Amino acid sequence: MSLSQEQIDELTEKARLIRRHIINMITEAGSGHPGGSLSCADILTTLYFHVLKVDPKNPKWAERDRFVLSKGHAAPALYAVLAEKGFFPKEELLKLRKTNAMLQGHPDMNGTPGLDISTGSLGQGLSAANGMALAAKLDKKDYRVYVLLGDGEIEEGQVWEAAMCAAHYNLDNLTAFVDNNGLQIDGPIDKVMSPGIIQDKFKAFGWNVIDIDGHDFSQIASAIEQANNTRGKPTVIVAKTIKGRGVPFMENEAGWHGKAPSRQQASEALRAI
Amino acid sequence: MAKIATREAYGKTLVELGEEIQDIVVLDADLSQSTKTVFFAKKFPERFFNMGIAEQNLMGTAAGFAASGKIPFASTFAVFATGRAFEQIRNSICYPKLNVKIAATHAGLTVGEDGATHQAIEDLAIMRALPNMTVICPADSVETELAVRAAVLYDGPVYLRLGRLAVETIFDENYEFKLGRGVTLREGKDIAIIATGIMVNEAIKAAQKLEKDGIDAMVINISTLKPIDKEIILKAAECGAIITAEEHSIIGGLGSAVAEVLAESKPVRMKRIGIADEFGQSGKPDELLRLYNLTSDDIVKEAKKLKAY
Numbered sequence: 001m002s003l004s005q006e007q008i009d010e011l012t013e014k015a016r017l018i019r020r021h022i023i024n025m026i027t028e029a030g031s032g033h034p035g036g037s038l039s040c041a042d043i044l045t046t047l048y049f050h051v052l053k054v055d056p057k058n059p060k061w062a063e064r065d066r067f068v069l070s071k072g073h074a075a076p077a078l079y080a081v082l083a084e085k086g087f088f089p090k091e092e093l094l095k096l097r098k099t100n101a102m103l104q105g106h107p108d109m110n111g112t113p114g115l116d117i118s119t120g121s122l123g124q125g126l127s128a129a130n131g132m133a134l135a136a137k138l139d140k141k142d143y144r145v146y147v148l149l150g151d152g153e154i155e156e157g158q159v160w161e162a163a164m165c166a167a168h169y170n171l172d173n174l175t176a177f178v179d180n181n182g183l184q185i186d187g188p189i190d191k192v193m194s195p196g197i198i199q200d201k202f203k204a205f206g207w208n209v210i211d212i213d214g215h216d217f218s219q220i221a222s223a224i225e226q227a228n229n230t231r232g233k234p235t236v237i238v239a240k241t242i243k244g245r246g247v248p249f250m251e252n253e254a255g256w257h258g259k260a261p262s263r264q265q266a267s268e269a270l271r272a273i
Numbered sequence: 274m275a276k277i278a279t280r281e282a283y284g285k286t287l288v289e290l291g292e293e294i295q296d297i298v299v300l301d302a303d304l305s306q307s308t309k310t311v312f313f314a315k316k317f318p319e320r321f322f323n324m325g326i327a328e329q330n331l332m333g334t335a336a337g338f339a340a341s342g343k344i345p346f347a348s349t350f351a352v353f354a355t356g357r358a359f360e361q362i363r364n365s366i367c368y369p370k371l372n373v374k375i376a377a378t379h380a381g382l383t384v385g386e387d388g389a390t391h392q393a394i395e396d397l398a399i400m401r402a403l404p405n406m407t408v409i410c411p412a413d414s415v416e417t418e419l420a421v422r423a424a425v426l427y428d429g430p431v432y433l434r435l436g437r438l439a440v441e442t443i444f445d446e447n448y449e450f451k452l453g454r455g456v457t458l459r460e461g462k463d464i465a466i467i468a469t470g471i472m473v474n475e476a477i478k479a480a481q482k483l484e485k486d487g488i489d490a491m492v493i494n495i496s497t498l499k500p501i502d503k504e505i506i507l508k509a510a511e512c513g514a515i516i517t518a519e520e521h522s523i524i525g526g527l528g529s530a531v532a533e534v535l536a537e538s539k540p541v542r543m544k545r546i547g548i549a550d551e552f553g554q555s556g557k558p559d560e561l562l563r564l565y566n567l568t569s570d571d572i573v574k575e576a577k578k579l580k581a582y
């Protein structure tokens with residue numbers, strides 16, 4: 001079922017808000033990861049405002065869908081989505097990374113309502129998602145588990161241990177995204193440590209693979225629907241994205257992986273968004 | 274008394290607990306025959322998950338199970354659990370304080386012939402340094418059963434250190450295990466021997482030998498290394514001299530934990546018996562224990578030296 005124009009407009013507006021939050025939060029914090037937060041903003045917006053069964057009033061609802069932000073440094077994007085969704089007051093966003101505040105530099109499940117797991121050390125999220133998906137099968141619950149990986153992150157060996165495991169246990173209730181923005185801290189992933197053809201790697205591990213433009217809401221939504229209708233194997237949605245998407249001077253610049261904009265740059269970014 | 278390995282007691286207790294508590298799931302990394310999770314796997318195949326030779330995913334998956342309300346036991350050899358998967362234990366389990374029980378077998382030199390690569394001599398040090406982690410090293414099969422049961426009732430990460438070697442059962446059905454509490458096994462006034470794991474039995478034997486030489490030794494079993502029972506250590510310090518004994522490096526394990534308590538509250542002379550900052554080697558377990566000075570006779574020798582000081 002494709003999205004109506006009205007739905008696309010709503011998601012577009014939501015994602016614009018999320019991107020504004022991301023810039024404001026990171027600027028206020030004076031540190032953080034704008035590039036990878038902006039690249040996955042459309043995926044997170046689609047998940048939380050179109051797909052996930054979650055209840056902001058009851059964040060621990062046992063039947064809820066789970067989301068694992070394996071690339072935990074994109075926390076600003078997730079925090080913005082959770083605040084917009086109503087899991088916690090938006091005022092918290094501007095206290096990101098401050099002492100004794102709710103929002104840690106990387107997601108802390110015990111401190112922030114709406115987080116299903118703590119992440120931040122790359123490579124660990126898919127394993128946690130496996131555990132959640134296995135638990136759902138064991139309990140015969142129909143909640144689904146979504147996990148977002150970075151394309152640099154898949155250089156971690158644990159990701160492939162987990163990929164093997166998800167296929168071995170036929171975890172068709174698990175959907176992974178690879179935020180394929182092509183850049184990591186030290187440069188283009190193909191220069192730093194090429195994972196080769198990401199789609200082929202997952203295929204070889206027994207996954208269902210879907211290719212999309214990670215900034216096209218209709219493609220994101222229909223890929224998720226396709227994944228949900230796939231039986232017997234996990235699905236990976238390889239989403240081609242642009243690091244820094246929405247802020248022209250940040251787009252496709254590895255230098256904006258983990259750097260806060262100045263106040264002036266932030267104004268420029270907000271104007272562009 | 275028949276000799277039973279603590280791993281064996283763990284495997285049997287898991288089956289009993291599996292019957293009682295439906296939320297228990299067990300994960301292993303292709304070592305279920307050795308860790309004895311195979312008993313559980315046979316009885317409850319739907320709740321047993323072999324992760325293959327992939328310890329990082331083993332710990333991460335256990336974290337996901339715990340985040341979904343299950344009580345996962347993750348088992349493999351101690352060297353792989355605490356070494357290969359250290360950072361998964363740190364960031365995916367301890368930081369979020371998830372209810373994962375890491376039951377690691379084949380700890381210490383008594384792994385035997387497999388040699389240094391498979392003998393974890395630093396696992397207690399590594400696990401003790403992690404916030405939110407509870408660390409338990411049972412002395413025999415009786416204490417293992419009680420410790421595994423206590424671990425299930427406690428909500429949070431637990432590291433259980435278990436052994437490969439069949440060891441004497443030293444406790445009977447009246448033995449009481451309390452998480453975080455040491456147990457005085459023998460009163461004494463001249464010197465205190467504080468031991469953990471398989472060295473508890475050596476400590477008891479050493480005290481009997483010392484008695485013949487007119488030295489009245491107190492014997493204390495510390496099976497919960499973290500949180501450690503400060504009270505019982507301070508009581509032991511009344512003897513004026515303390516020996517610690519563990520099948521682990523003298524760096525970071527029981528000896529260090531006891532020294533930390535004493536140095537801050539009641540410094541007394543002490544001697545740490547353990548593996549002296551070196552790797553093990555292949556050999557028969559009892560030969561290795563002699564070679565690395567981990568016997569009751571070594572405790573006796575050091576006790577006399579300490580008393581003569």
